[in-house]
Amino acid sequence: MVPHVPYHHGSRAVQDLVGVREAADHVGRSIGDGIRPVAAAFLEIQPMLVIGGADPAGAVWASLLTGEPGFVRATGPHQISVAGGPRRADPLAGALAQEGTPVGTIALDPRTRRRMRLNGRARPTPRGLAIEADQVFSNCPKYIQKRELPPGAMPGRPSAPRHGVKLTGDQRAFLAEADTFFLATVHAEGADASHRGGNPGFVHVPSPYELVWRDYPGNSMFLSLGNLTTDPRAGLLFLDWVTGMTLQLTGTARTEYADDGSRTVRFTLTEAVETFGASPWSWTAPEYSPANPGQED
Template sequence: MGVYHPGSRAVQDRVGVRLAADHVGRAVGQGIKPVAAAFLELQPLLIAGAADPATGRVWASPLSGTPGFVRATGPRQISVAGGPPASDPLASALAAPGTPVATIALDPRTRRRMRLNGRLRPTARGFAIEADRVFSNCPKHLQKRDGYELTGRAPAPPVRSGELTDAQAGFVAAADTFFIATVHSGGADVSHRGGNPGFVRADSPRELSWRDYPGNAMFLTLGNLTTDPRAGLLFLDWTTGSALQLTGTARTEFGGDGERTVRFTVSEAVETPAAVPLRWSAPEYSPANPGPPR
């Protein structure tokens, strides 16, 4: 399978970046280079995205542990020790052999990120993923956080609802980072979105929107949404470890001025206090973010 499917190609052609996408796509491979393996072993946080095999809903979930809990265990394989709690909406997907899974390892300390997508295989300690695609992203729109504390605190029981509460809408509006998981016929993908607080809006209890900033020209996320509107969003509170997971559908609106807006409709929300035992420092906003910080 090539780097791009017809959905991504359609968006690239509409925006006029096919040649740039081809250039970036040459860096996508199946192998995990030594520098990437070394990067993974230093990370306490991994974001996974997949579709629940029972419901078909797409979710993004945080996985965390002492650095080394995720590591390369073969030229095309990573292994993850542990996994999400049973209450996590991706728990069944991350225990099912053959599940298409996407991951992103993001280090706010260095503003580096690495993505690996492939097929899952359960193991005695957690799960492994055989890679179909491995690639890095530029640090654009990624906020820098200088350090973290690993508390060891266990997650609280999740609270589920069919729409956002006022407090959750406020949390979304104050966010400077979120993750979006999408799927296509050949697999899954999870990507980072960042900006100054206010870049993503809660327009109603069931509607979110954000401007799609210029990126690496690959259009993997928007390409997936062109062919399959299912998506999952993950918002993390970097100071408390709480997580807000949303699943639903998304569509892209293309403006005449070249701007793109993504509109997301919530089907279900899951809020988990202290979902991850990580507490990070205050952010230094990316200089690439449009507009001044609030």
């Protein structure tokens, strides 16, 4: 019997191009549809969850959901609930108000450099969201900056979102100093949310309409780049870890493969949404991952 491999042809094409199909098959065995007790316990201590998907018009976004620990929890071996759901003004609010919306989620804990991804179908509930899992898996701690979370949420409410079709000077400066962002991508059967990290400056902003970053070696799955091979739509989420401001970007992305084996992703902006105070949490300054290129051990 041929074992089930959780990859579509886009991911397979990238794996074959890079020469990591065997490694991808090995790692792919860790992808299941069940939430193990250790994963359920991890979710229950998280103060934030990133969710990715397409809005009713087809634009792809990554959004930040926050709450007191326990706002995300497993409600069965194949389902999680999210209390509160997205803000009414969030770009994904309309899609998440519908039944069966394909979503990708990632719970990333800077305190422990652990992360867990769960992809599936969302539906609204009286308290927020429920997500039925199709894929559940964890990733290594590579490129995650360590941060602590002092107790107590910041007072105040999120501002009204500010929309734009190009990046402002302040936004470009903020992106150029970022050490972390989240990437939402989609394919014919679902969606995915992943993490990208590096030292400040790993994201380049050559114009008000374009972002560029190097794709660092990872787990060989190539879920995100595989999705972009078949569907270039993408959503990016940047968080100001101190003030709680979020900058959400939607557009398209393509991957460039160099002869030396390096990969570069170029993102072209369609719309930007900036929200001050979107997160109530203020994290400490980062301890950069020793895996970051250029980082001293």
